[in-house]
Amino acid sequence: MIPISAIEKAALELTSKASIEIPPDFKNGIKKMTANEPEHLSQFVLQSMIENWEAAELDRRPMCADTGLPRFYVKSGNEAQVEGGFVALERALRQATADATHAIPLRPNRVHPINRHDYNNNVGQHAPEVQYAFEPDGDWLDLITVHKGGLFGTDYRMLFPGDGVDGIKRFFLDVMVQFGRRGLFCQPAIVGIGLGGNKDTCMRLGKEACSLRIVGERNPDPEIAILEQELKDLGNSIGMGPMGYVGNSMVVDCNIEIGYTHTGGMPISIHTFCLSSRRATARIHADGQIEYRDNPNWFTPYYRREGIQ
């Protein structure tokens, strides 16, 4: 039985880690891009971001004052049991979000969409979001928090089979160019693409692709892996760098996740995970032990399964 106190403790610590510590895979990706960036001004911007991450970790302050929209991904082993059940788990995640908002502090970003009411704790209707997945043979819970920025760099479009890979490339360019100018999506970013599924599945997969896979991982489907590389190279060939300045540093990595879709369509969603890619992961064992790690490992063979089992 996983003690609820361990879940609350892990959620609080993850929220702090996500807002303060840049994930090592992202940092290494940006360091490589900085070394390969020929334009001095773009290179200066990237160098400043690296210094900013170091300052954030030393001072234990958030790397960016727009601390995004805190949310959780929960992967439960099939044998996991939570003290108080999943209602207690959700309560713990909401409590940790409110506590962390005051303690770190995070910016209270969550408001009512019309009257803009703010509880000043990043909690509200459907906030923070909690997304669940399951895995065979485990009595543990994986808890991942992601605080993605939300204003620029996301788009969805219903393409059709006749649009083909060129249609995907064109829509990808559209998003990169329209949100890249003046650096609205705070590039270089991890670009996540959801391809196929229903509209909501398409959006979910794209968002998970950008925020739950680490830089340098390829999709196990060779055809998709090639497309990931092609789109990454395409984004970096636009001639645009950080802040929309001249340069070639736009896409740290491109991650695509697919879902089986309607026979007549090819829906696509594109998401960007910015220069403050806030994510943190922990496994909570049945005895309450908490193990922090860098890779969310969200996309397991089971999660991507195609057959009945």
Added chain:
Amino acid sequence: MNSPSMKTVHINAPVSDQAVADLSQGDIVFLSGVIYTAREGVYKRVLETGESLPIDLAAISNINFHCSPAASRNNDGTFNVGAVTATASFRFGKWMPDWFQISRAKLIIGKGGMSEESYRDMFLPAGAKYLTTVGYGTGALLGRGIKRTIDALWLEELGLAQALWLFEVENLGPFIVDTGDDGSSLFEKSNNHVNERLQMLYKDLKAPTLSRYGETTSREDEVI
């Protein structure tokens, strides 16, 4: 496009007319002294509702930062300011001419710059220039530059994000000068450079089967 100057400049606030005039496009700037935040909440209150500023702002500082800090209020009434990041300035263009008149601001700091038109018609006549934050954002570095919160005005009325914050700062930066002496914008110059390649990138990619109603069809346009 020529490489911008990228000279490092340290400026004391309030900033002198000469110091503003001496700033070249692409200079890297660090600030010390007193600065304030004002964005749509303050602009609406002063310029649309006609309320007086709660202090003689022009006597205190002439540097306006478009930002909301990640901050919380301690039990003793003091503030805990963690990270500081700018918000996108293009939304505030319509208020700038009147704001320059009332506040006598000489430097506007924010995210992403404003249009060349606004630099020519509003900034240069007011003797003002625009500084952009870097990377979006160097929130922790900027947070380090804030030495003291002098006051947070209209906190109850406007909330934490929209309040008028007065900060004492030391080596706050880096910022990049976007406004050129000719009213040009480094962002727009970069856009023009990118536009030269766009046609080639899109050349073999045909339009999608199903089109969409839209506000712009030219990919050389900005969407802001």
